[in-house]
Amino acid sequence: MAATPVRVDAPPVERQEEVLTDAALAFVAELHRRFTPRRDELLARRAGRRAALARAGGPGFLPETAHVREDPAWRVAEAPPALRDRRVEITGPADDRRMTVNALNSGARVWLADFEDASAPTWHNVVHGQLNLIDAFERRIDFTAPGGKRYALGPAERLATVVMRPRGWHLDERHLLVDGRPVPGALADFGLYFFHNAERLLRLGKGPYFYLPKLESHLEARLWNDVFAFAQEQLGIPRGTVRATVLIETITAAFEMEEILYELREHASGLNAGRWDYLFSLVKTFRDAGERFVLPDRNAVTMTAPFMRAYTELLVRTCHRRGAHAIGGMAAFVPSRRDPAANEVALERVRADKDREARDGFDGSWVAHPDLVPVARASFDVVLGDRPHQKDRLREDVRVTADQLLAVDALDARPTAAGLRNAVQVGLRYLESWLRGTGAVAVFGLMEDVATAEISRSQIWQWVHTGVVLDGGEKVTAGLVRDLAARELAAVREEVGADAFAAGAWQKAHDLLLKVALDDAYADFLTLPAYGLLEG
Template sequence: MSNKQGPAGVELSPPPTGLEAEYETLFTPEALLFVQELISLFDEEVDEVLRLRASRKAHLDLSGELPKFLKSTAHIRLDPNWRVGPVPLRLRRRHVDVGDLAPCDTERFIQALQSPAQGLQVDFDDGNCPTFHNQIKGIHNVYKAAHNHIPNVPHISRAPVLMMRPRAWNMVEHNMMVEGKQAPGPLFDFGLLVFHCGRTLFANNSGPFFYLSKVENRLEAKLWNKIFVWTQQKLGLPLGSIKATVLIENVLAAFEMEEILFELREHSAGLNCGIWDYSASFVNKFGHRQAFLLPDRSKYVNMEKRFLRSYMDLLVQTCHRRGALATGGMAASLLPRDPLSDSHQRVLTTVTRLKLLEIQAGVDGFMVYDMNLIEPMQKLFQRFTEGDNQLHQLRTDVTVSHEDLLAMPLGGVTLFGLKYNIAVGVLFIDAWLTGKGHFFYRGQVEDSATAEISRSQVWQWIRHGAQLEDDQRPVSRELVVLLTSGVLRELSASCHSVRAKQRLHTAADVFLEVVLKRDFPAFITTYLNEEHTFLNAHQRTQLEIVDKSKL
C-alpha cells in the first residue's frame, strides 16, 4: 500500500496490518491538517530546543562549570505573589495513579480504567515502544475511552482521570513527514490526542491533562506553553483548559523549577519527581567527571540520599508555595499474589516505607505499576494526611543549596549491581525489539528510565575504571563483555525459540555497543529509535541464516 497523502506537504506511512479502521478514524483530513499546522508552526523551535541542549552541554564540558540557580531569573523566584492557575477539581485528589500504562496494551488499559486509581499516566514515552502500530493502537484506545466507546468501564467523567504523556523532544515519528522532515514525536502524539479528545475531555471536566517528559529548562516549558495557547485557540477551548505536569527528570531542570512553573502558570498542574531518569541525567551531563561517579544504584542510590532528598524537598516546597501539585515517583515493585505469603508482606512493607517517605515530604500523590497496590497506598495516604492534597504543607523548613542538589552519594560498585545493570539494559533492548517498552525482572517492572540508569552506570564505571567492592577488580571493557556473556547464558535459558534466543543476542550486542561508545549517547530510546529499522533488518537476516541452516 502506498503512503497516505494528507494536506500539501504531509506524507504518512500506510496503516499497520490489522489497524486499518483505527488508522482511518485517527487520520481524517481535519486531523491531518491540524497536526500539519501544529508541526509547521513549532518544528523549528523543537530543533532549537535540541540545539540549545547540545550547546549547554558543550559549555558545561568546556568550562567545567556546574549548574546554579540563575541570577537572570532571580526576580521570578523572589516574587512571592504569583501563583499557577487554580487546580481543576478532578486533579485535586489524585493520591495514586497507575504508571507506565502503555495504552496500546488494551487489556491493561481497560483494567486501569476499571480500577480504583484516581488517575492514569497514559504513557507514550518511558513505558511504551513507539512503533507505528503501538502509537496508532494507543491513541485510538484513548480516543475510545474519552468518547465512552469501551464497554464495562466508567463514563469518562467518573473514570480515573487521563494524564496523557506524549514522547519527549528527543523522539521523532518516522512514519510522518511534514514538509520533507520527520515529525517530532511529541507533536505527533500531542496533536492527535488533543485534536480527537481535547474538547470531549474538557466538556466532561476531565482534561485535557498531560505529562511532559524530560523538560530541561524554562525555555522548553515556554515552548510547550506556546503550543498550548495555539491549540486552545485553534480548538475553541478557553485559555488554561490544558493542564500539564512537568516531570523533573534532569538535573539542570532542578535548578529552574520555579521558572518552569512560571512559564506554564496558566497551564500548570504541577511537577513530578522520579528517581531513575533524574539520577541518569547526572551521568548524561557530568558522567565524564570523576567527582560525579554515581555508585551502585542497587545498594547506594535511593530517595533518602542527600542529592535526591534535596531534590524532592525542593520540588514540594516550590510547587506548594505557587499553588501547584507535587507528585512523587512510581512504585515499580510487583506484589506477589498470595496475601498470606512472606514475600507479599515483605514487598508491601518495602513499598509502604518508601512511599511514606514521599508522603511525609509533602507530595500530593504518586504512581504504582501493580494495580493491587492502589488500595493499600490510598489507605496509607488517608492514614497520614488530611483532605484531598497537601498543598497546605509549604515546607518552610526546607533550604536547598546548589551543593545539596549536586552532592553525590558515597559508595562503590558491587558485582551484583554490575550484573543487574547489564541484565536490565539487555532485557530492555530485547523488549524494544519485540515492540514493548517495559518488562518484568526480579519482581520489578523495568522501563526506559531504569534502562537509562543501568546503561549509564555501566558506561561511567568503565570510563573511570571503578573498582568492584567484592574483589577490587576494575570495571573494564573486558570484564563487562565477560559478564554480559554470563548474563546472556542465564537469560537464554528461558528462551523458548531460536528466534527469541537470536533476538536476545542482538540485544546484548547493542547493549555493549552503547556502553562502550567513546561519547555517551544522550538517550537510549533515541539511539534505538534511530537504529530500529537496521536492527529489525539485521534480525531478519540472522533468522533467515538460522532457518536455512536447519534445512
C-alpha cells in the same frame, strides 16, 4: 479536496483512518511548521550547555531569572475539579487495551497514559494508543483474554482521570513526514490526542491534561506553553483548559523548578519527582566529570540519600509556594501471587516510601501496578484525610543549596560486582522486550521502562570510562562488560529454550546494549539508536 500536508510513511494498521484524518494531520502539520524550528534550537542548546556544565562542575540557580524566584505574588492556575485530588496515580502504556481498562478501573485518581518511557513507539503502538484513549472516552473499549475473561470499564465516576504523557522533545516520529522531515514525536502525540479529545473531554467534565517529560530548562517549558496556547486557539478551546504536570527528571530542571512553573503558570498543574530519569540525568550530565559524580548501584540510591532528599524537598516547597501539586515518585514493585513472603517484604518498603512522601508534603504519588493503589492510598489517607491535597504545607523550613543538590559523592556506597551484573541483566532483558514492541516489562519483580534501562547502560558507560574498581577489587573494563553480556546471553538461551530465543530479539538487544554502554561517543538517549532497529 486538497492533499493532506503530512505523508504517512508506514504500512497501514487496523483503524488508523479514525486517527489519521485529513483534519487531524493538517493540525499536526501546522504544529510542526510553527514549533519544530524552536525545538531544534533548544536541542542544540542542550548539547552546548552540557559540555559547559561538565567543565564548571555543575549548574546553579540562574541569576537572570532571580526575579521570578524572588517574586512572592505569582501562582499557577487553580486546579480543575478532576485534578484537585491526586493522591494515587497509576502509570502504564496506552497501547494495550487490557492495561487501559485495568488502569482506568484501578481505583487510582489519575492514570498516566504513557506514550513515552513505557511505550515502544512502533507504528501500531502509536496509532492504537490514540485509538484506545478515544474508545475509552466513548466507553466502547473492552478486552477479552484468551481464557475468556472479559475486561470492561466500571462506573464513570470511579474511573481514573487521564493525564497523557507524549514523547520527549528529542524523539521524532519517523512515520509522519511534513516537507520531507519527521514530525517530533512530542507534537505528533500531543497533536493527535488534543485534536480528537479536547472537546470530548470537556463534555465529560474533564479536559486535555498532560505530563511533560525530560524538560531541561524553562525555555523548553515556554515552548510547550506556546504550543498549548496555539492549539487551544486553533480549535476554539478556552485558553487555560490544558493542564500540564512537569516531570522534574533532569538535573538542570531541578535548578529551574520555579521558572518552569512560571512559564506554564496559566496551564500548570504541578511537578513530579521522576526519580529514575533524574538519576539517569545525573550520570549523563556528569559522565566524564570524574569520580565525584560516580553513582553506586542504582538500587543503593534511595530517596533518603541526602542529594535526593534535597531534590524532593525543594520540589515540594516550590510547588506549594506556587499553588501547584507535588507528586511523588514511582513504586515499581510488581506483586507476585506465587511468593507471599517476598511480597510482604516488598510491600513494606512501598508503604515506608509512600508514608515518607505523604509526611514530607507530597500531594500524591505513582504506582506501577493496580495492587499497589490501596497501599499508596492508605499512606496518603492518613495524612490528607478528607482534604484533596496539602498545598497549605508551605515547607518554609526547607532551604536547599546547589551543593546539596549535587552532593553525589556524599553517598556511603560504592559500585559492586552484583550491581554491574544487574545492570547488564536489566539492560539486556528490557531492550529485548522494547525491540519487540513492549515498553513496560517486569524484570526481577520490578516494572522496568526506558528510564531504568537508561540508568543501567549509563552506569556501565560511566564505570568503564572512569575506571571504577568494584567491591571485590576488579576494575570495570569494556572486556569485563562484554564477558558479562556474553554469559548473560547464554544464560537467557538456556532459560527460555532455543526456539523462544531464536524467535526473540535477544542478539539484537545484546548488541544494542554493548553499543550504547561502550561506544566512545555516548548516545544522549538509547532510544535514538534503538528506534532504527524497531519494527525491523
